Amino acid sequence: MQKNIFLHFSRELVDQPIMSTLIRKYDVEVNILQATITPNEEGTMFVQLRGNEEKLEHALGYLVANGVDVMVKPRRIHFHEDLCTSCGACVAHCLPGALYVEEDTRKVLYDEDLCIACELCIPACPFRAVEMAKTSVGGEV
Amino acid sequence: MAKTYEEINEKIKNKQAVVVTAEEMISIVREKGVKKAAVEVDIVTTGTFGPMCSSGAVLNTGHSTPKIKISQAWLNGVLAYCGIAAVDLYIGATEVARDDPLNKAFPGRFKYGGGHVIEELIRGKDIVLEAEGYGTDCYPRKEIKTLINIKDLNNAFILNPRNCYQNYNVAVNRRKKRNIYTYMGILRPDMANAGYCSAGQLSPLLNDPYYRTIGIGTRIFLAGGVGYVCWYGTQHAPNTPRDENGIPRGGAGTIAVTGDMKQMNADFIRGVSMTGYGVSLAMGIGIPIPILDEEMAKFTSVSDAEIFAPVTDYSHDYPNFTGNPLDWVSYEELRSGKITLEGREIETFSLSSYYKARQIAQTLKAWIKEGDFLLGKPLETLPGEGSEIKCGKLKYRPV
Numbered sequence: 001m002q003k004n005i006f007l008h009f010s011r012e013l014v015d016q017p018i019m020s021t022l023i024r025k026y027d028v029e030v031n032i033l034q035a036t037i038t039p040n041e042e043g044t045m046f047v048q049l050r051g052n053e054e055k056l057e058h059a060l061g062y063l064v065a066n067g068v069d070v071m072v073k074p075r076r077i078h079f080h081e082d083l084c085t086s087c088g089a090c091v092a093h094c095l096p097g098a099l100y101v102e103e104d105t106r107k108v109l110y111d112e113d114l115c116i117a118c119e120l121c122i123p124a125c126p127f128r129a130v131e132m133a134k135t136s137v138g139g140e141v
Numbered sequence: 142m143a144k145t146y147e148e149i150n151e152k153i154k155n156k157q158a159v160v161v162t163a164e165e166m167i168s169i170v171r172e173k174g175v176k177k178a179a180v181e182v183d184i185v186t187t188g189t190f191g192p193m194c195s196s197g198a199v200l201n202t203g204h205s206t207p208k209i210k211i212s213q214a215w216l217n218g219v220l221a222y223c224g225i226a227a228v229d230l231y232i233g234a235t236e237v238a239r240d241d242p243l244n245k246a247f248p249g250r251f252k253y254g255g256g257h258v259i260e261e262l263i264r265g266k267d268i269v270l271e272a273e274g275y276g277t278d279c280y281p282r283k284e285i286k287t288l289i290n291i292k293d294l295n296n297a298f299i300l301n302p303r304n305c306y307q308n309y310n311v312a313v314n315r316r317k318k319r320n321i322y323t324y325m326g327i328l329r330p331d332m333a334n335a336g337y338c339s340a341g342q343l344s345p346l347l348n349d350p351y352y353r354t355i356g357i358g359t360r361i362f363l364a365g366g367v368g369y370v371c372w373y374g375t376q377h378a379p380n381t382p383r384d385e386n387g388i389p390r391g392g393a394g395t396i397a398v399t400g401d402m403k404q405m406n407a408d409f410i411r412g413v414s415m416t417g418y419g420v421s422l423a424m425g426i427g428i429p430i431p432i433l434d435e436e437m438a439k440f441t442s443v444s445d446a447e448i449f450a451p452v453t454d455y456s457h458d459y460p461n462f463t464g465n466p467l468d469w470v471s472y473e474e475l476r477s478g479k480i481t482l483e484g485r486e487i488e489t490f491s492l493s494s495y496y497k498a499r500q501i502a503q504t505l506k507a508w509i510k511e512g513d514f515l516l517g518k519p520l521e522t523l524p525g526e527g528s529e530i531k532c533g534k535l536k537y538r539p540v
């Protein structure tokens with residue numbers, strides 16, 4: 001099972017070894033897709049957690065118990081095929097390759113299973129053919 | 142033996158013309174040779190679809206009662222130019238909606254502008270016209286606010302001063318730290334990606350590099366309708382250095398085009414929002430090239446591997462007009478998704494849709510085959526290599 005989550009660490013938590021404990025003690029695979037420290041020293045992190053359902057639940061429980069804000073990101077974006085011109089401007093921004101050019105036809109396709117909802121394609125698309133899904137998919141923690 | 146426009150048009154009328162796309166022509170010439178291809182093929186169709194900023198539309202709304210001489214006007218909140226006759230308006234592609242926050246919160250999203258108004262008009266949507274006039278004896282009305290629709294307008298035609306660049310830059314960002322937001326897309330720091338914008342081997346002016354057949358009066362596919370080349374485009378630069386095959390190693394030729402918007406199809410004309418940069422219009426254009434002789438057969442067989450684009454640093458060299466490309470890369474490499482620059486692999490992305498360029502070349506081919514679309518013999522060809530026309534810097538004379 002896989003969950004894409006968005007974490008917010010308050011100032012006091014930024015230098016705590018929360019993520020390493022998570023990996024060590026809760027036996028989940030953690031893939032950090034994006035991490036930033038804001039100017040007021042708060043941290044945000046976009047991570048992909050992998051493991052069985054029970055382990056994931058415990059892992060999320062641990063984060064919440066330690067004061068980390070956990071938001072489950074909508075897992076997908078909306079790809080409007082009718083608005084897409086297949087220009088390809090999004091492709092070099094989509095690191096997991098969810099938006100890609102089909103070799104023969106030069107058509108741009110979207111594979112929602114690969115999408116990590118990082119949203120990098122949204123500002124890159126000149127034709128507003130990708131947008132955030134309005135409701136989160138599996139939104140509850 | 143050479144063919145004439147008249148002979149080819151006769152064949153089109155009899156539905157006997159042999160029409161292929163510029164992509165198909167590559168393998169035909171490879172297999173049969175230039176000589177045979179020149180005899181067999183009558184017309185090669187080209188196509189391109191991408192943002193073309195120097196674009197806009199002329200609209201005539203018709204008069205209200207009482208009449209107004211419009212001095213300021215907005216279409217869905219986008220300023221239109223009215224310094225022409227009373228109810229003639231020009232809506233430019235890159236005009237941003239008046240309430241747009243622009244780049245105040247950088248990078249701005251530029252959600253709506255002139256290009257989007259043009260797209261929505263063509264989609265048949267109602268548009269809000271707000272206009273003001275100062276009032277004269279013959280045009281007493283001072284303001285008006287009304288819905289307009291393309292079907293009710295007296296005239297609506299595209300009039301684009303510069304489209305179809307013959308070749309174009311490949312944009313990179315050499316800055317070490319931050320993204321730059323350009324009309325060539327979002328460029329990641331330290332040359333992490335490279336943006337390009339040309340249909341390459343399918344692109345109209347790259348298939349007629351010396352403008353032997355493309356000129357004033359050439360009939361074209363314009364955004365799903367029929368249009369015309371009406372002049373050479375602004376910044377037309379035929380004296381750009383060229384490779385042995387005649388292909389310019391940078392921008393070079395451009396065309397000005399016009400055509401009836403009421404015939405157009407929004408699949409081939411779209412408003413564009415470039416994050417951090419602004420709004421624009423993506424145009425779909427296709428030009429038929431008559432294979433008058435062997436030279437034209439050779440020109441139209443050019444492939445992506447033989448067309449080179451200059452890689453330009455948009456964080457410094459482009460804005461400062463230094464004119465120093467970092468290197469040249471072929472469209473074959475660009476389209477593969479990666480180029481090698483200074484020993485590094487760099488991911489590429491395109492702003493021009495090859496998928497749509499192909500659709501356009503195929504559609505134009507079908508129109509000609511059905512006998513519906515005749516070639517327009519140019520009254521004048523575009524200024525060519527050696528002509529005096531130039532694209533220079535501003536002569537800056539501060540006052």
Ligand code: SF4
Nearest residue numbers: 094115116118119121
């Ligand atoms: S949000 Fe966009 S860029 Fe990110 S993974 Fe999904 S498709 Fe790719």
Ligand code: SF4
Nearest residue numbers: 084085087088090125
């Ligand atoms: S940038 Fe937008 S229009 Fe272009 S291929 Fe990607 S989703 Fe389609």
